[in-house]
Amino acid sequence: MPIPKAELHLHIEGTLEPELAFALAARNGVQLPYADTEELRKAYLFEDLQSFLDLYYGLMAVLRTEADFEKLADAYLARAAAQGVRHAEIFFDPQAHIARGVGMGTVVEGLGRALDRSAERHGISTRLIMCFLRDQSAESAMATLEAAKPYLHRITGVGLDSAEVGHPPAKFAAVYEAAGALGLRKVAHAGEEGPAAYVSEALDVLGVERIDHGLRCMEDPDLVERLVRERVPLTLCPLSNVRLRAVDILEEHPLPRMMAAGLLCTLNSDDPAYFGGYVGDTFHAVHEALGIDPEGLRELARNSFEAAFLDGSAADEALRERYLAEVAAYEFE
Numbered sequence: 596m597p598i599p600k601a602e603l604h605l606h607i608e609g610t611l612e613p614e615l616a617f618a619l620a621a622r623n624g625v626q627l628p629y630a631d632t633e634e635l636r637k638a639y640l641f642e643d644l645q646s647f648l649d650l651y652y653g654l655m656a657v658l659r660t661e662a663d664f665e666k667l668a669d670a671y672l673a674r675a676a677a678q679g680v681r682h683a684e685i686f687f688d689p690q691a692h693i694a695r696g697v698g699m700g701t702v703v704e705g706l707g708r709a710l711d712r713s714a715e716r717h718g719i720s721t722r723l724i725m726c727f728l729r730d731q732s733a734e735s736a737m738a739t740l741e742a743a744k745p746y747l748h749r750i751t752g753v754g755l756d757s758a759e760v761g762h763p764p765a766k767f768a769a770v771y772e773a774a775g776a777l778g779l780r781k782v783a784h785a786g787e788e789g790p791a792a793y794v795s796e797a798l799d800v801l802g803v804e805r806i807d808h809g810l811r812c813m814e815d816p817d818l819v820e821r822l823v824r825e826r827v828p829l830t831l832c833p834l835s836n837v838r839l840r841a842v843d844i845l846e847e848h849p850l851p852r853m854m855a856a857g858l859l860c861t862l863n864s865d866d867p868a869y870f871g872g873y874v875g876d877t878f879h880a881v882h883e884a885l886g887i888d889p890e891g892l893r894e895l896a897r898n899s900f901e902a903a904f905l906d907g908s909a910a911d912e913a914l915r916e917r918y919l920a921e922v923a924a925y926e927f928e
């Protein structure tokens with residue numbers, strides 16, 4: 596069994612495997628612009644974040660009913676369990692669905708049905724994080740938060756994703772303030788393709804508790820020092836960084852330097868159906884390509900539970916303690 600871990604940066608729509616996409620397309624009468632799964636997979640050669648996002652949003656056309664979202668999440672949780680995931684904090688992109696006429700309730704209740712059974716069926720505790728699309732307006736983000744109000748019992752936090760450059764965090768100051776007032780936790784993608792300054796801005800203006808990616812913090816030593824001092828978790832996604840060309844090859848990924856600097860790094864899969872691996876595969880890949888040794892892998896697993904939103908109650912804290920004990924006791928083969 597792989598080492599126990601939490602996955603904290605995972606877009607549920609990015610777990611849509613080609614086989615499921617075609618099955619849902621047939622069920623829903625959706626015509627896809629690919630002959631078959633093989634032709635679709637061949638399209639997974641991305642130039643950058645935007646070229647990926649174009650395909651990612653396009654393929655969502657097959658997701659229409661609560662049952663579709665339930666199936667999507669259940670399929671992810673089954674795969675994640677086989678890779679050692681014990682806790683998953685799952686992003687979803689409601690604006691991408693609402694724009695297609697699929698309502699917030701369909702998405703949240705469908706995902707929720709799978710999540711409700713996750714602990715029993717897959718041994719994974721779960722949280723949902725609702726993301727705002729940063730290339731859409733601040734008004735649209737606020738309307739999305741409003742639409743989520745009947746479902747807040749299912750939503751732990753808010754995030755910020757989609758095309759980063761030109762859409763600085765401060766654009767979403769008002770909606771993050773409103774989300775905070777509703778008791779929601781806060782994260783944001785920053786420093787994936789955008790500059791290190793977006794990482795600082797997400798902390799200072801949005802008040803986020805974790806940074807998704809944060810790769811480009813390495814360009815600003817003062818920022819690195821701050822992230823270390825404040826123990827701000829970074830949810831890194833090395834396989835994504837290679838596929839979206841943030842780094843040329845995995846062997847050049849800054850993860851070892853980031854860990855050596857004392858940053859609180861976690862490993863995640865981002866959009867595993869598109870990027871060639873789930874989170875267990877990611878642990879394996881950084882061991883092979885970057886020489887992260889077993890104690891380094893244990894640190895990454897421990898960090899994932901430390902950074903998880905498992906502090907809402909005594910039951911949450913007990914769960915975190917249990918997971919940390921599993922990590923400490925884990926024996927590498």
Ligand SMILES: Nc1ncnc2[nH]cnc12
Pocket residue numbers: 606609644651756757758784787835865866
């Ligand atoms: N890696 C990523 N960056 C920004 N937005 C995303 N949406 C899905 N995956 C994403």
Ligand SMILES: [Zn+2]
Pocket residue numbers: 604606756784807865
């Ligand atoms: Zn992401």
